[in-house]
Amino acid sequence: MNLRFRRTRAVRPLHALALIAGAIVLAACGAEADDAKAPSATPQAEIGHIHGVAMDPADKSVYVAAHFGVFKIESPDRVTRVGANRQDTMGFAIVGPRTFIASGHPAAADIQKDVPPHLGLIRSTDAGRTWTTLSEAGKADFHALQQAGQILYAYDSQTQSVRRSSDGGRTWTAGARLTVNDLGAHKDRPDEVYAATPEGLQKSDDSGDSFQVMGDAPVLTHVDAVNDKTLLGVAPDGQVQVRAGDGGWQRLGRLPGGQASAFTAIDERHLLAAAEDGSVYESRDGGRTFSVLYGIR
DSSP states (O other): OOOOOOOOOOOOOHHHHHHHHHHHHHHSTTOSTTTTSOOOSSHHHHHOSEEEEEEOTTTOOEEEEETTEEEEEEETTEEEEOSSOOOEEEEEEEEETTEEEEEEEOOHHHHTTTOOSOOOEEEESSTTSSOEEEEOTTTOOEEEEEEETTEEEEEETTTTEEEEESSTTSSOEEEEEOOOSEEEEOTTSTTOEEEEETTEEEEESSTTSOOEEOTTSOOOSEEEEOSSSEEEEEOTTSEEEEEETTSOEEEEEEOTTSSEEEEEESSSSOEEEEETTSOEEEESSTTSSOEEEEOOO
């Protein structure tokens, strides 16, 4: 059932709005305290802030996109850098076996060589070891990337707009202007896209051209559409929320590390999340409980 939500002026708790606004600031490039510093020998500084987490269907390996590159999780206390690139990887998605797309900024050493400060959209077909530029180099800084069937959605922080591409990210159509922390959409309803914003969860029924606040939804920092009926998201305090079908929202478990910095639903039961403390978690029961995939000690 294709529901169109009317824009409402539901009053939201000020502390919740402040939390999600803070999450968006943390997700923004250049907001981290260690941005201007060279990475130290400690694992946390070497990885930096985690912006994305996803699973490669080729071998079920989990990868994180972070301030100092893309990393493969090997164990709860070990990750390996994928390739030699130390780019600040912002938007990140795995769209097929060994096929990654990303955005963000060149490594600090490259910026000092007068490389443009924005990567645009880049693509890897060898699980992140090497990258090629698809579009918007030097222009776009995509902080969210979401594949929905043949449509690729993106949020560009430079124009503060949702954009879409029907050719894998080579060309783009501009959509609505709004502040977005995360996007969610599904291949079975590719014209429907959800945006986690400071004003609350918003929905578009026209492929991102316009959005309306979903007045019945909780404030979320991250959202994912796992099928054409189920939405999963994370609140600013790490609380996992789910809406199945036309029913209301239900609280599930809480992310052990608190506020999420990245979130991906592989399916209704299998969830991946990174917390602001740099830990990465996995749930196999739809967000009711979590286990540590990688934890910084």
